[in-house]
Amino acid sequence: MSHRAIPLVCSLFLLLAACGEVEDTRPGQPVKTRQQAFKDIIKVFEPMGVMLREKRYEPEKFLRLASALHEKRDAPWAHFGPDTNYPPTKSTPLVWEDSARFNQERDTFLAATDALLAAAKTQDEAKIQVAYDAVHASCQDCHKPFKTR
Numbered sequence: 001m002s003h004r005a006i007p008l009v010c011s012l013f014l015l016l017a018a019c020g021e022v023e024d025t026r027p028g029q030p031v032k033t034r035q036q037a038f039k040d041i042i043k044v045f046e047p048m049g050v051m052l053r054e055k056r057y058e059p060e061k062f063l064r065l066a067s068a069l070h071e072k073r074d075a076p077w078a079h080f081g082p083d084t085n086y087p088p089t090k091s092t093p094l095v096w097e098d099s100a101r102f103n104q105e106r107d108t109f110l111a112a113t114d115a116l117l118a119a120a121k122t123q124d125e126a127k128i129q130v131a132y133d134a135v136h137a138s139c140q141d142c143h144k145p146f147k148t149r
């Protein structure tokens, strides 16, 4: 290898080290599984926000997304078992230290997704906006204490 190539290879390595996620090698991959479950949630949640912000509410499409969110909302929680606070987790230790509060935030989120689905069925955009905002707040309210980044 020429000397000129060495700095390039090093900076590539640093880039990979900074960007690359640690693999979840545990049986059943609980961390990876719950992260994927949250990614599946945001994939159906985000388009609803875009639709409302851009003032192009489509009742049928919105209802499909709200139903999809309702179907996916239960997936992450079973994968927060004891002893599952390890890399590459983005959870804070508080998830396990104050599980009562964590479960409370989860239940608030579940209730908010019920309300969003109900609002989506009314096709009343003002009601939908309020219900959407409540779900959004429930994501934030949980992430603040319980998610690191």
Ligand code: HEC
Residues within 6 Å of the ligand: 031, 034, 035, 036, 038, 039, 041, 042, 045, 088, 089, 090, 091, 092, 095, 102, 105, 106, 107, 109, 135, 136, 138, 139, 140, 142, 143, 146, 147
């Ligand atoms: C009751 C708590 C709670 C609620 C409610 C919640 N989250 Fe999270 N979320 C977490 C925690 C904890 C993590 C970190 C999981 C891990 O890495 O161990 C997380 C991770 C994520 C991630 C990162 C996944 C990854 O690895 O890249 C996304 C995206 C996400 N949540 C989106 C949402 C959205 C959108 C909502 C609301 C519609 C939501 N979450 C509601 C607790 C919550």
